[in-house]
Amino acid sequence: MAKSGKIPKATITRLSIYYRQLELLEFDGYRMVSSENLAWLCQVNSAQVRKDLGYFGEFGVRGVGYDVIDLQVHIKRILAVNRDWNLGIAGIGNLGSALLQHQNLWERGFRCIAAFDNDSSKIGKTALGGVRIIDIKDLKQAVKDLNIEIGVITTPASAAQTVADLFLKAKVSALLNFSPTRISVPESCLVEHIDFTVKLDMISYELHHEIGTKKTTNSF
Amino acid sequence: MAKSGKIPKATITRLSIYYRQLELLEFDGYRMVSSENLAWLCQVNSAQVRKDLGYFGEFGVRGVGYDVIDLQVHIKRILAVNRDWNLGIAGIGNLGSALLQHQNLWERGFRCIAAFDNDSSKIGKTALGGVRIIDIKDLKQAVKDLNIEIGVITTPASAAQTVADLFLKAKVSALLNFSPTRISVPESCLVEHIDFTVKLDMISYELHHEIGTKKTTNSF
DNA sequence: CATTGTGAACTCATTCACAGCG
DNA sequence: CGCTGTGAATGAGTTCACAATG
Numbered sequence: 012m013a014k015s016g017k018i019p020k021a022t023i024t025r026l027s028i029y030y031r032q033l034e035l036l037e038f039d040g041y042r043m044v045s046s047e048n049l050a051w052l053c054q055v056n057s058a059q060v061r062k063d064l065g066y067f068g069e070f071g072v073r074g075v076g077y078d079v080i081d082l083q084v085h086i087k088r089i090l091a092v093n094r095d096w097n098l099g100i101a102g103i104g105n106l107g108s109a110l111l112q113h114q115n116l117w118e119r120g121f122r123c124i125a126a127f128d129n130d131s132s133k134i135g136k137t138a139l140g141g142v143r144i145i146d147i148k149d150l151k152q153a154v155k156d157l158n159i160e161i162g163v164i165t166t167p168a169s170a171a172q173t174v175a176d177l178f179l180k181a182k183v184s185a186l187l188n189f190s191p192t193r194i195s196v197p198e199s200c201l202v203e204h205i206d207f208t209v210k211l212d213m214i215s216y217e218l219h220h221e222i223g224t225k226k227t228t229n230s231f
Numbered sequence: 232m233a234k235s236g237k238i239p240k241a242t243i244t245r246l247s248i249y250y251r252q253l254e255l256l257e258f259d260g261y262r263m264v265s266s267e268n269l270a271w272l273c274q275v276n277s278a279q280v281r282k283d284l285g286y287f288g289e290f291g292v293r294g295v296g297y298d299v300i301d302l303q304v305h306i307k308r309i310l311a312v313n314r315d316w317n318l319g320i321a322g323i324g325n326l327g328s329a330l331l332q333h334q335n336l337w338e339r340g341f342r343c344i345a346a347f348d349n350d351s352s353k354i355g356k357t358a359l360g361g362v363r364i365i366d367i368k369d370l371k372q373a374v375k376d377l378n379i380e381i382g383v384i385t386t387p388a389s390a391a392q393t394v395a396d397l398f399l400k401a402k403v404s405a406l407l408n409f410s411p412t413r414i415s416v417p418e419s420c421l422v423e424h425i426d427f428t429v430k431l432d433m434i435s436y437e438l439h440h441e442i443g444t445k446k447t448t449n450s451f
Numbered sequence: 452c453a454t455t456g457t458g459a460a461c462t463c464a465t466t467c468a469c470a471g472c473g
Numbered sequence: 474c475g476c477t478g479t480g481a482a483t484g485a486g487t488t489c490a491c492a493a494t495g
Contacts, residue, residue: 105329277466
């Protein structure tokens with residue numbers, strides 16, 4: 012069923028987006044959707060939708076389309092979001108707080124179950140989302156006790172590498188880095204960056220070089 | 232000097248990253264850097280660095296490398312970040328607040344000079360960063376008065392399209408959308424998305440499908 | 452018979468390899 | 474001699490176009 016081979020990273024990104032549109036379609040009462048429809052909603056080419064899905068199996072019915080609910084189930088399984096993931100957030104400023112109380116994350120199974128900071132005025136207090144703030148010195152123990160798999164870095168840039176090292180010593184499987192810094196990690200650890208200063212630089216560039224045509228971008 | 236032709240979007244992303252490493256190199260007292268060096272720091276191929284720069288001119292000295300300060304100036308000019316950009320933030324929750332007080336943005340010339348919300352308990356108050364919170368109904372006027380060019384959407388997903396429409400009516404040039412929703416805009420408006428639920432889905436996928444090799448990613 | 456699934460064609464991006472030059 | 478700049482080679486990702494089919 013599921014086919015192997017090299018799967019473009021962009022495909023995974025799009026699967027995530029297809030999934031969200033499918034949720035909306037279901038909410039709006041649709042039972043079936045064609046690749047054309049879905050592609051239009053996600054602002055991509057319809058062959059792209061079919062090819063992306065084709066990497067993982069045959070989920071459609073020729074002449075009809077895809078079952079809106081069925082396809083959600085398939086994509087959840089592919090993305091492995093049909094389970095919970097435990098997250099620990101380091102750096103409980105506004106950004107960290109935003110993630111802790113983010114309703115959507117919890118609903119999707121991304122559980123922010125630990126909050127770390129080095130500010131003694133915060134430690135021991137209850138952060139937004141109802142999680143107690145733990146001294147970052149105790150990160151390793153907490154990661155172990157709470158079985159945290161994904162570390163989220165929402166510290167200032169200057170602390171990012173230090174915090175990353177703490178997470179690495181605690182053997183998390185992946186890091187999500189919100190600081191505008193490249194962090195260096197061993198091969199064994201997956202890192203994703205979310206750097207809005209880079210996005211703003213891109214906007215700056217594109218506004219300045221006024222590209223006349225289609226400007227909505229598909230980068231996430 | 233500056234060469235034209237199609238420039239990959241990824242090139243612009245990398246220029247932004249090169250720039251940040253150059254700042255660090257300068258801070259550490261380096262005067263010159265080779266493409267090899269810089270590439271290593273940014274975790275890319277050295278030919279990539281040279282090609283990226285090559286789209287815009289010849290900034291290096293053969294046999295020597297690139298002047299650390301000079302190259303920063305060139306990249307700033309290319310990215311058009313050698314000027315200020317006025318930003319308006321809509322949705323003053325934790326995420327919006329994080330941006331408003333984000334020191335780095337201001338230093339880089341991205342000035343968050345307006346804050347909008349529809350919550351009457353917030354309107355009129357001073358947000359973090361010292362900006363007064365304006366009723367979102369008055370967005371259009373404020374955008375005009377303050378000459379805001381980039382609208383930032385930090386509202387819940389449910390409000391994202393409405394707020395986007397307000398920004399569009401106010402004729403901002405670009406939107407930076409932090410909500411996990413595709414927003415539809417006319418061709419004339421540039422949109423960049425920052426969607427961390429997508430990033431988490433990617434982490435989930437990659438952890439589940441344990442890719443044995445190099446896992447640090449270059450997507451921003 | 453409308454729509455999927457997919458090889459082949461094409462477009463875009465990265466890397467190689469070396470000529471050109473300070 | 475060492476490193477840049479770049480055409481040529483390779484590789485990756487997207488789109489086309491149509492045979493397969495429920």
